[in-house]
Amino acid sequence: MQYFIFCKERILLVAGKIPTQLNSAWLLTAPKSELEFHFGDETCCAIEVSEPLSLSESEDWVDLRATFDVLSLREHQAAGKARELLYWDDQTRFCSHCGTPLEAGILFSKRCPQCGKEHWTVITPAIIVAVHRNDEILLTRSHTMRGNYMGLVAGFVEPGESLEECVRREVREETNLEITNIRYFGSQPWPYPSVQMIGFHADYLSGEIEIQREELVKAGWYSRENLPEIPGKVSLARKLIDDWLSWEK
Ligand SMILES: [Zn+2]
Structure with a gap:
């Protein structure tokens, strides 16, 4: 059994791994939440504690996003599922x-x-879209992004709209551009706290960039040669950008 032990968005790793045994020292106070779940064929346990406990040298609280570089993809996905379930348990x-x-x-x-x-x-659906104009891609920076990178237009699906309508609306609202040829790329659970990201490519149709100031800091067209810092590999944004980078010019 693997134990996914969280304190908010940080997860407990022991020697860089998900613990497979419970140490009683981790649970000095009763867990806020504890539930079992299945991931593939395995039964796992998700536990939320109120306070990060003082730990021995080999134990560490790590931001869930950062575990993408440390854990296997399967373990990272299972940890995301544990986080979503704990959040839901807390919210209900x-x-x-x-x-x-x-x-x-x-x-x-x-x-x-x-x-x-x-x-x-x-689960809250949200779209993310890579917009292309000739050899360039539309990158944006929103007020809520961490770090210094540029990302893609993204936003939550509203009641009564299709995913494609959402893609068109978000691009129009954030950048004042019209797009065409919207095509599905892939999806990914994003446990911050419980979003399903649905990714698309689309082509520029018309308009000049005019950013929505409440949402964005900046937006612009970038070629492969002048790419700024882009999102980390954990994100669907990065997978969309990497997909575009792999295309024949
Ligand atoms: Zn009731």
Whole structure:
């Protein structure tokens, strides 16, 4: 059994690995949350603690994003799933309909003992798009990005719109550009806290860049030769950019 032990977005690693045994010293106070889940054929355990505990030298709290470079892809994905489940568990302490404390139910669902409403895990869809104009790509920097890199237009899907409509709207809102030839690239769970990123490529159609100041710091067209710093390999943004970099010129 692997133990995915979190304190907010940081996960406990022992000698750079996910622990396979519980050390009682890690759980001096009762965990805020503890649940079992399956990842592939394996049963795993997700635990949330309130305070990071003082640890021995080989033990460390690591930001979940940073574990992409340390763990195997499978372990990183399982850790993301654990994080999403712990977040959901924390966010569904009470029934949103009648306020009654909820009881643990089957995996991914809780049932209100008072009104019977079922509370399933919630995943929020968001699009991300690489827009192309000849040999250039549209890169943007939003106010919320960490580090100094440039990323891609992205945003949450609104009620009543298709993914393609969302892609078109986000590009228009953030940069004032019109696009065409929207094509699906791939998707990726993004456990910050529970987003499903859905990635697309699209081609520039018309317009001049005019950024949405509330969302973006800057935006521009970049060629392979003058690429700024780009997002880390953990992100779907990077996979889209790497895909474009692999295309024949
Ligand atoms: Zn209820």
